[in-house]
Amino acid sequence: MKVACCQIAPRVGARGQNRIAVREAIRSAVDAGARIVVLPELSTSGYVLRSEAEARELALRPGNDAFDDWSEGAARGDAVVIGGFAELGDDDLVYDSAAVVDASGMLAIYRKAHLWLDEPRFFAVGDKPPPVIETRAGRIGVAICYDLFFPEVTRDLACAGAEIIVAPTCSPVLSADVTNADIGIAVVRAAAHVNRVFIAVCDRCGTERGTDWAGRSVIVDPDGRVLSGPPGDRAEMLLADCELALARDKVVPGTANDVFGDRRPELYGLER
């Protein structure tokens, strides 16, 4: 089972251009054999917005025909595509969302539940937990970027049966990164390891309105081992073979320890 992360460089405001870039990325990944294709956060709109009005103008309804491109791309190889987009919801609010699409159309939409930096200025916050979607390519947990920094999210997704967690992401280069640049990768590897689940993070590259993007896409296995990435700040398609069935076995190889069976839920979350 091949998994692809399409690290591309969406441009804020260039909705038509982004549509083409996303379509091409999906096609390339599916034609390379990927059954799960992950795109960056806000890949249709770009990220560095100036106002809620701009976010709204760039947002797509879930029925937008841009997603027909995703379906057509998926149909080339019975793939599932997960990508970030600015969503104009049926409640008329704008969300930082991820769409899950296969050849049959839209399977699910998830609205980011943990907003980062300026995102609350532009987006409403999701009020549903990150979901696990049963797809033809496996049980896929969906989170978006900062969601991954809440260990409850990855734990819950794995406990709910996710074999792979996919995360459309936008990682800016931060000043703190100078001596700690790989901490985001460490967080992803740790979450994979303690939950024995695959994780595919699709980050972006390029520069937008003065923000430099870090290009920290990565695919890791249930040991927390890096299978592919991070490429750094350049467009690249990561591709990794992920035997998703491995994520159904929670026993640490070479031991009798089961990372779920060994949990002590009766000792967690107690008042102190």
Place this chain on the structure above:
Amino acid sequence: MKVACCQIAPRVGARGQNRIAVREAIRSAVDAGARIVVLPELSTSGYVLRSEAEARELALRPGNDAFDDWSEGAARGDAVVIGGFAELGDDDLVYDSAAVVDASGMLAIYRKAHLWLDEPRFFAVGDKPPPVIETRAGRIGVAICYDLFFPEVTRDLACAGAEIIVAPTCSPVLSADVTNADIGIAVVRAAAHVNRVFIAVCDRCGTERGTDWAGRSVIVDPDGRVLSGPPGDRAEMLLADCELALARDKVVPGTANDVFGDRRPELYGLER
């Protein structure tokens, strides 16, 4: 505030010799200015036991005068010492425990709640959560080795106010390590980062009955940055300056994001 991890090589069965090694390690650390001194797991007994009977023979009652050494060492510099020992409990069961000792004597004992590999053959499992101990050197969360691989543990300790989590540890070299040797360090860095807390892991070195120890002691800051370690398989005292007050601020530097304030507990742990 200096924190020390005394990576030593206890020898299984050599209780008298281990007592001396531990006493010397505490003295050296306190004399070097450490206010928090961490020792490995099972530092008084050694780790690679053959039977429950051997564990019982090597176990110490909490009132054992070996701990007077710890208190005397702590008193040299108003320090707190946290170390692993095989405990013979008042219930006559044997536990893989950690003692927290200062100049006034025994402050707390924690019994490991997640047992690893063969430990269930030798030890009863603890039935209390890892604690946070208010000490003269700060609010110290205590876990032991495999406990750290449960994100609930580190989250709960940080939420309960731990400024630093200390973890007596024994990490064997595993065959899976060849391509993933730093995953334990990644787990510790991630836990520190997502909870904005210091973590000091005191591992051991040496060889016991054919088991090679990895020597992965490490001290990390609330960004998840490594301050000291890991030294690998050799005796070494890690020493790091840890401004514990930093761990009371849960805001990610350079952002308005608060890693605790941004949590969405109403979305976690739901039935699916």
